[in-house]
Amino acid sequence: MxxxxxxxxxxxxxxxxxxxxxxxxxxxxxxxxxxxxxxxxxxxxxxxxxxxYDKVQIAVFMCNDVSSSPQCADGAVSGAQRTEIEQALSTNPEVRKVYHESQQQAYARYQEIYKDAATADIVKPVDLQESFRVSLKNPEQYQGVQSAVQGLPGVFSVQDSREVLxxxxxxxxxxxxxxxxxxxxxxxxxxxxxxxxxxxxxxxxxxxxxxxxxxxxxxxxxxxxxxxxxxxxxxxxxxxxxxxxxxxxxxxxxxxxxxxxxxxxxxxxxxxxxxxxxxxxxxxxxxxxxxxxxxxxxx
Structure with a gap:
């Protein structure tokens, strides 16, 4: 009603x-x-x-012959230093996978991205740095990886793609x-x-x-x-x-x-x-x- x-x-x-x-x-x-x-x-x-975040990577750039930073005073990264860096990354519990990018591979990627730039013909492979690209198990937990390799001999810099995103x-x-x-x-x-x-x-x-x-x-x-x-x-x-x-x-x-x-x-x-x-x-x-x-x- x-x-x-x-x-x-x-x-x-x-x-x-x-x-x-x-x-x-x-x-x-x-x-x-x-x-x-x-x-x-x-x-x-x-x-x-x-x-x-699933694609967040940490890039560990290594010293080359033209690096002018204090941590690269001894010149380009040596084989022993490269092995030490890779071991520190691969044994870290926060790391899912480690990829190595040589100077030639970095140059090929540079040419693909900046093929129309005025500097495309000026930059040479020796001007670029080889690096380790680190894929993380949890993108929110990356500080441990940074601290594990930051300051190691042969490491030029450590960059987190989260800084861009x-x-x-x-x-x-x-x-x-x-x-x-x-x-x-x-x-x-x-x-x-x-x-x-x-x-x-x-x-x-x-x-x-x-x-x-x-x-x-x-x-x-x-x-x-x-x-x-x-x-x-x-x-x-x-x-x-x-x-x-x-x-x-x-x-x-x-x-x-x-x-x-x-x-x-x-x-x-x-x-x-x-x-x-x-x-x-x-x-x-x-x-x-x-x-x-x-x-x-x-x-």
Whole structure:
């Protein structure tokens, strides 16, 4: 009986407050889109981290004949020094695999990367350094490998590719929190908008509510139509938000073709986000309704 009454009053309530209802729908729509984008950016960051962290390597560059640093005062790395460095790396428990790159291999890779650069014909194999490329078991644990070889005779420098990737991850994380922060502000605006709509509706129906009090209607019976109206408006906004985010896989499919150096999220991450938005929209509507009705509806 209560549910039937609530839905019978739904159309009437929405028609009485068309402008405010539209405002609620649009506010919830925009705020949930931004919140959903924040969740998708977080998924993208996790995907990129998982992809690149698996490829994180430590590069141990060895001295050559043209190295001018103090640790290379004795000249190019000797065979004994090279063996000592390789043994220190291969026996380290944090290391998964060790690859050796000779000067000739480094030169071939240099020519492939910088083939169009003006210095491509100037640089010679003897100008480059041979190195050990270290693949880690856990990309988060690399300090032990660095400390094991840093300062060994014949070692010119130790570089971690995380140093290059970390600014990218920080930028993506910053974008994620900016999106969620903006969404949070709009979600608060949505709660206030829903509350304002309910307050105006209560005021416009004060006589009807007074009659219901006189005939002994319960608090919940009186409050239910307002709650249903706000939930319906929030669900419409959530549906529009989900429809907007449905374009995300089409965008990432284009990026996947044009930018292949990183993986991109797709339908799986987008579909997973949609129920969260719907649930959040309903939760916001219910919270706003109860708070506003408790304050403005004395029963």
């Amino acid at each position: 209560q549910i039937r009454y609530a839905f019978s009053e739904l159309g009437t309530g929405l028609r009485r407050n068309v402008t405010m209802t539209v405002a609620v729908v649009v506010t919830v729509w925009i705020s949930l889109v931004l919140f959903g984008l924040g969740l998708l950016v977080r998924s993208e960051v996790a995907l990129v981290k998982g992809f690149w 970390e600014p990218l991850f920080k930028g993506l994380n910053g974008l994620q929190w900016i999106s969620i922060g903006l969404a949070g502000g709009l979600l608060i605006a949505g709660v206030l908008q829903i509350g304002n709509t309910i307050r105006l509706t209560v005021f416009s129906r004060r006589r009807e509510i007074g009659i219901m009090r006189l005939v002994g209607a319960s608090n919940f019976y009186i409050q239910l139509p307002f709650i249903v109206e706000s939930v319906v408006a929030a669900l419409v906004g959530a549906a529009l938000a989900c429809g907007t985010l449905a374009f995300t896989p089409w965008v990432t499919a284009k990026l996947r073709t044009d930018v292949r150096v990183v993986p991109w999220i797709g339908w799986e991450e987008t579909i997973t986000t949609m129920p969260v938005l719907a649930a959040l929209g309903i939760l916001l509507a219910i919270i706003a309704s109860f708070i506003t009705l408790r304050k403005y509806l004395t029963v």
